[in-house]
Amino acid sequence: MHATKAAAATASRSRQRSPGSAGWQYFVRHHPFYVMLVPGIVYFLVMKYMPLLGTVIAFKDYNIFKGILASEWVGLQWFHQLFTYPKFLRLLENTLLISLYQIVFAFPAPIVLALLMNELRMMTVKRIVQTLVYLPHFLSWTIVAGLVYMLLSTQTGLLNGLYVSWTGNAPIELLQSADSIRTIIVSSGIWKEVGWGTIIFLAALTGIDPSLYEAARIDGAGRWRQFLSVTLPGLLPAIMVLLLLKLGNVMDLGFEQIYPFINPLNAEKGDVFDTYTYVAGIKGGQYSFTTAVGLFKSVVGFLVLVLANKASKAATGEGLY
Amino acid sequence: MTQAWKKWAGCALTLGMALVVGACAAENEPAGAAREASGTEAGQSEAGETQFRMFASDFNNSYPATAAKDYPEIQYMAEQTGITVDLVLIPHGQYHDQLRIKFASNDIPDVYQSWSIADSEPVQNGLALELNELLDEYGPNLKARIPQSSWDAVTINGKIMAIPAPPNANAPAERILYVRKDWMEKLGLEAPTTSDELLEVLRAFKNGDPNGNGEADEIAFSGREKISWMDNIFGMWGINPNAYAQHEGQIVPGFIHPNTKQALAFLHTMYDEGLLDSEFMTNTGTIWKQKILSGKVGMFNHNQTLGGSWFRDLRDALPEEEVELMAIPTPQGTGYDGPVGRVEQPLGKVFILFKQSANAAAVIKLYDWLVTDEGNFFAAYGFEGQALTREGDQLFYEIGKEKDYQSAWRKPIFDIIDLEQVDGQITTDEVLQAHSRQGIEVSLQEGIPNPVAAMPVPPTLVSQSDLGWEGSLFQEAAAKIIVGDEPLEHYDEFVATWMRQGGDKVIREATDWYEANVQSDGA
Known part of the structure; x- marks a missing residue:
């Protein structure tokens, strides 16, 4: 209360000093709103911006017992170590390829599902389907990995069991094989997140003005024509925004999604920056090095985002900013 | 006036909320301190x-x-x-x-x-x-x-x-081999003393249908992810991949010692003939245990004191089979005559x-x-x-309780x-006790000396975790050799790569530590 009174006093004094400033008067008139903004700003400063300062350990030899300030500066040593790391190219290739597969296969999946559900006319069916498909979102990746194991295991797996009993062949080794790891990662990701992803697109679909459909029908457009000329253009802004955000995270695949599936037999095609950061950082205690990896990932993500945003603005007129 | 009052009330409310949020955030520390303080006070008053x-x-x-x-x-x-x-x-x-x-x-x-x-x-x-x-x-x-x-x-x-x-x-060779004794008896087998005999036992487990369900679903030997809990298989040739070994006057990680190659060849044979759990690379501890307790596994590697609890769990899980479990001494690897088993942990x-x-x-x-x-x-x-329960003047203890x-x-x-004088006061389930004791006896008879038990992790291994035994270099090379994606010769290639990427430094650091801290004391 004291602070508010003091602020009010200062405010009234400065009003006397510069009575002509329109911006100041605007601020004073609406000051309750600005005060209400304070907790949000404080939250972002404390929770989002302060931790960014910790990034300096990417340029230091951070020792948890010395603390951030007392640790020695080492310049770009960790970046040098990253770029000369023998498996750097392998990590980069796996990260980018899995990301690409996700954009090609996993990103459109919820759009297609949302469009299909949008065509459903029975509300109850739509609601039930919607609830069922987004339930897996609430399972943790560890559980999903367990389910995948129960499906694909060569000894106890349901799918492999069916395959063996139908064809009489030997079971197919999928979990311990490098060729199938990326497919497993991307498709288990689709299964888990597709329903959840539809929510935003279904919301965007309800935002399309019904009069547009009416106009199209009057002009003689069929269902397919309506879809192409009304639904899809109406959905495009949401698609572009989400695609751009996804591109900004092109280097982030999520450690918890991939780590449970990795073993030495498939690591050559499944190892990504996120799993490597975990192994080296948390297990190996190399905080500085893994921070450098994280910073590298963020910079790449940022550049991709800026470029993609430019391209998108030029091509479709839609952008994030 | 009312207008102004409302506005101020709004401000006060917002500010109040901000303060509450702040207070919550700050609460952790004082609360912790208060707890400690009150703990000390309470303690002092007692x-x-x-x-x-x-x-x-x-x-x-x-x-x-x-x-x-x-x-x-x-x-x-x-x-x-x-x-x-x-x-x-x-x-x-x-x-x-x-x-x-x-x-x-x-x-x-x-x-x-x-x-x-x-x-x-x-x-x-x-x-x-x-x-x-x-x-x-x-x-x-x-x-x-x-x-x-x-x-x-x-x-x-x-x-x-x-x-x-x-x-x-007090048994420093803390891992031993356990085997389903009832399976061995059913198939008329003797405890193996060499790696070749071990292979014969495993083959019999695989093909002789010892669990009697008419299907060849037996897993002769099961291990866990990261090539772990197979230590005594490597130990037949006197090395463990996750410990150090002495080789030509140097201290080298076990997986670099040339005997590893023989162990990998053996594991490849096991995998090839279906004697090794085909899912050895993905078995978590839980799944591994489930497989053993479902009565499918003939042999496994675990801690030396757990014979009793394994036997109890197996007996409870498979009441209709006459389960019998025993520990066997680690067989001697072909072409090797040194100490075998687990590298000792003092x-x-x-x-x-x-x-x-x-x-x-x-x-x-x-x-x-x-x-x-x-x-x-x-x-x-x-x-x-x-x-711990008392009946008359006897004390019974049941760890499961x-x-x-x-x-x-x-x-x-x-x-x-x-302490003998402590443990001697207790009467335990004699059957379980006998199983635990048998495992400990086996463990006490074997083990590979460990001259570098107190050695800190060599600095190069800290900065390059890839070079460790859980690191990707060894794990991937070994896994590929075992499943046959790469020939055994790939091991030499792996050692060369390992050396080139900094392994030579690891060996030097370990050897230097050994010479400075162990050899000098002994000499």
Whole structure:
């Protein structure tokens, strides 16, 4: 209360000093709103911006017992170590390829599902389907990995069991094989997140003005024509925004999604920056090095985002900013 | 006027909320401090007592959801010694990761539990307390009752860096092979003494349908992810991949020793003939245990003291089979005649104190009490009327009951030695006891000497985790050789790559440490 009174006093004094400033008067008139903004700003400063300062350990030899300030500066040593790391190219290739597969296969999946559900006319069916498909979102990746194991295991797996009993062949080794790891990662990701992803697109679909459909029908457009000329253009802004955000995270695949599936037999095609950061950082205690990896990932993500945003603005007129 | 009042009320409300949020955020620290302070006060009012803060693994046991000082066990120890343990239990599976995070956020206890000083960051950073004087003053029982080999493993240049707990049952070769004895008898097999005989036993398990269900679904031998829990297979040739070995005057990681190649060839044969669990690369501990308890596994590798509990679990899980389990001595690998089995670990656990601790004396005093007959009896068996029961003048103890009283966490943290005069007071289930004893006997007869038990992780291995035994270089090469994606010759290629990427430095660092700290003492 004291602070508010003091602020009010200062405010009234400065009003006397510069009575002509329109911006100041605007601020004073609406000051309750600005005060209400304070907790949000404080939250972002404390929770989002302060931790960014910790990034300096990417340029230091951070020792948890010395603390951030007392640790020695080492310049770009960790970046040098990253770029000369023998498996750097392998990590980069796996990260980018899995990301690409996700954009090609996993990103459109919820759009297609949302469009299909949008065509459903029975509300109850739509609601039930919607609830069922987004339930897996609430399972943790560890559980999903367990389910995948129960499906694909060569000894106890349901799918492999069916395959063996139908064809009489030997079971197919999928979990311990490098060729199938990326497919497993991307498709288990689709299964888990597709329903959840539809929510935003279904919301965007309800935002399309019904009069547009009416106009199209009057002009003689069929269902397919309506879809192409009304639904899809109406959905495009949401698609572009989400695609751009996804591109900004092109280097982030999520450690918890991939780590449970990795073993030495498939690591050559499944190892990504996120799993490597975990192994080296948390297990190996190399905080500085893994921070450098994280910073590298963020910079790449940022550049991709800026470029993609430019391209998108030029091509479709839609952008994030 | 009312307008203005409303506006101010709005401001006040917002500000109030901000303050509440702030207060919540700030609450953690004062609350923690207050808790500690009140703990000390309460303690002082009871018996002028002291307390210390300790991090330890929960060893996958459950514990009451109250503050540690309210656990009856902690209270009992406080009554006996005047020392309250502010115990923080950390989930076993994430123990090291969680410790790192706690230390990094400057949450430093007085003492923490670990398994060796070799991988202890506080010890390497000179933050661990040297215990020599404190032990002389407060730890006479510790000094008298813990064997010298355990002290040696926590001593660096004459400085004792931790309280050591000797290995379970004082049997340093802590992993042995267990085999389904009923399967062997059914198929008329003898315990194998060489690697070739072992292969014959496994083949018989695979093809002789010992579980009698008419299907060849037996898994002759099962291991776990990361090529772990197959130590005694490697041990047939005198090396363990996750320990060090001596080779041509140097200290090398076990997986670099040339004998590894023979072990990998053997494992490849096992995999090729379907004798090795085909899912050995993905088996988690839980799945591995389920497979064994479902009666499909003929042979596995586990700790030397667990024969009794494995037998009990198997008997309970397979009531219609006449399960019999036994430990077998590690067979001798073809073309090798040195010591076999598990590389010896002279330590079961260690307790590392921090230099900055103001309560170090209390830690030593408490552990000194824990190795007295009286203290050890309590640490090992808990309260009478729980897992420990009295019938007439006989005392019975059933470890399985500990979990009914949420007290199983007590034993691994506080029961640090095995004393005959203590354990002799107890009458246990003789069948289980016999199984445990048989495993320990086997373990005591074998084992590979370990000259570098106290060696810290070589610095190059810290900065390049790829070069370690869990690192991708060895794991991927070994896995590919075992499943046959690469020929055995790939091993030589792997060693060359490993050397080139910094392995030569690892060997030099390890050898230098050995020459400076072990050889010089011996000479």
